[in-house]
Amino acid sequence: MLAAVRGDVAWRKSSYSGTGGDCLEISDVGGEIAVRDSKRVDAPALAFPAGAWRAFVAEAKVGR
Numbered sequence: 043m044l045a046a047v048r049g050d051v052a053w054r055k056s057s058y059s060g061t062g063g064d065c066l067e068i069s070d071v072g073g074e075i076a077v078r079d080s081k082r083v084d085a086p087a088l089a090f091p092a093g094a095w096r097a098f099v100a101e102a103k104v105g106r
Contacts, residue, residue, distance in 0.1 A: 055080065
């Protein structure tokens, strides 16, 4: 789902993103996880239920 995340939101980058500008940022917003492109901070973010995001991250770690 696309979400317009506004206001004082604490975004964080993955520790794997290094110093480059090509990365995703995430934020916990009202029990959902919002994901945005670090180069397009004014664009809408994708929002996922927290459980779905945790399952995605766990599966991504297995695939490394």
